[in-house]
Amino acid sequence: MGLPSFITPIMGKSQPLLLLDAVTTATGAWSLRKLRAAYSGNCIRVRRSSDNTEQDIGFVGNVLDSSSLTTFVGANNGFVVTWYDQSGVGRNLTQTTATAQPLIVSSGTIVTEGTKSAVSFNGTAQFMNVAATLPTYPLLTTSHSLHLVGKSTLTGGASAGFINYRSTTPVDRPELRYGLLLGTTTRLYWNAGDAVNTLSGFTTYSLHSSYYTPVSGVTVNGYRNGSSIFSGNRADNWSSSLTPTFQIGFYSVATAYRGGVMQEMIIWNTDKTSNRTTIDSNVNSYYAIW
Amino acid sequence: MVGYKYNTEQEAIDAVALCNKYYGIPVSEDSVTQTFTDYFYNESIGYYIIYSEELQQVLGNPQEIIIILNKL
Numbered sequence: 001m002g003l004p005s006f007i008t009p010i011m012g013k014s015q016p017l018l019l020l021d022a023v024t025t026a027t028g029a030w031s032l033r034k035l036r037a038a039y040s041g042n043c044i045r046v047r048r049s050s051d052n053t054e055q056d057i058g059f060v061g062n063v064l065d066s067s068s069l070t071t072f073v074g075a076n077n078g079f080v081v082t083w084y085d086q087s088g089v090g091r092n093l094t095q096t097t098a099t100a101q102p103l104i105v106s107s108g109t110i111v112t113e114g115t116k117s118a119v120s121f122n123g124t125a126q127f128m129n130v131a132a133t134l135p136t137y138p139l140l141t142t143s144h145s146l147h148l149v150g151k152s153t154l155t156g157g158a159s160a161g162f163i164n165y166r167s168t169t170p171v172d173r174p175e176l177r178y179g180l181l182l183g184t185t186t187r188l189y190w191n192a193g194d195a196v197n198t199l200s201g202f203t204t205y206s207l208h209s210s211y212y213t214p215v216s217g218v219t220v221n222g223y224r225n226g227s228s229i230f231s232g233n234r235a236d237n238w239s240s241s242l243t244p245t246f247q248i249g250f251y252s253v254a255t256a257y258r259g260g261v262m263q264e265m266i267i268w269n270t271d272k273t274s275n276r277t278t279i280d281s282n283v284n285s286y287y288a289i290w
Numbered sequence: 291m292v293g294y295k296y297n298t299e300q301e302a303i304d305a306v307a308l309c310n311k312y313y314g315i316p317v318s319e320d321s322v323t324q325t326f327t328d329y330f331y332n333e334s335i336g337y338y339i340i341y342s343e344e345l346q347q348v349l350g351n352p353q354e355i356i357i358i359l360n361k362l
Contacts, residue, residue: 045322052317094322097324097325097327098323099340255330255357
């Protein structure tokens with residue numbers, strides 16, 4: 001039996017390929033592990049509560065340098081000021097307001113989900129924006145793939161997803177909201193005015209992913225932990241001239257928040273369905289979610 | 291939600307400035323953090339700042355704020 005496709009033999013040992021070396025051309029990639037060998041930047045920039053100074057934190061052994069992080073923050077709280085984009089495109093997640101910055105260290109202890117470090121959004125005030133504009137409507141008028149390792153919580157305004165991507169107008173607007181609270185469950189909300197498609201279970205720590213191709217039939221497929229749990233269509237009636245916002249933890253259209261934890265999010269500007277099992281295997285071999 | 295309500299935008303701006311002065315924000319020229327807190331506007335209540343624990347020693351006791359959301 002051969003090696004899985006995300007494993008490659010290097011110098012006699014089997015080394016896992018970093019995810020974006022195995023599945024290339026991401027258009028935005030944020031993670032607390034290193035995703036691409038050629039990426040030489042830092043992982044996150046952190047503000048410590050003791051004196052509000054900031055420091056960049058990099059990687060050690062392809063994961064967040066937790067030693068540097070806890071040394072810098074000490075027994076205090078540490079907040080994420082910038083979550084660097086590893087795609088090479090420079091779409092950093094940022095938050096310039098202190099009280100809105102998500103938490104990475106709580107009283108000297110790094111926040112975790114499962115067995116790995118995580119960034120926590122409280123659902124009442126904390127959120128991050130994509131600093132640079134995403135390319136012309138990448139998620140909604142072209143093929144795309146998106147995955148989130150984490151979960152949303154029930155804390156927040158009913159209309160807010162954990163990930164929110166949409167324009168304010170028109171009413172029949174394109175949109176994508178991961179982890180929107182509908183009734184008592186959190187779901188994927190896709191294109192209000194046309195169809196509400198539901199990928200439920202966002203409060204469970206998982207790999208949540210969706211793949212979309214705007215061809216005839218206009219289909220989006222949703223998965224959780226590698227299993228298909230959703231497939232749906234949408235009407236093809238939107239404009240590409242809008243300027244949507246992309247926010248984590250906040251839905252600016254309604255000034256509403258959604259709590260959650262996030263360890264990794266990647267957007268590809270193409271349909272990566274053919275790479276899905278490679279992505280799933282890579283994610284689960286590191287996070288051990290399912 | 292819990293927070294601080296203001297009658298005018300200038301009052302909200304002044305409150306934010308007070309917090310920045312108290313906490314010394316921004317700390318340095320290369321700081322990404324530019325303000326300690328920020329204010330919002332909502333048609334139903336006007337200008338407001340969302341509560342966080344650190345604001346209490348600068349802005350005093352917060353109050354309950356009810357926001358009416360009219361859009362999904």
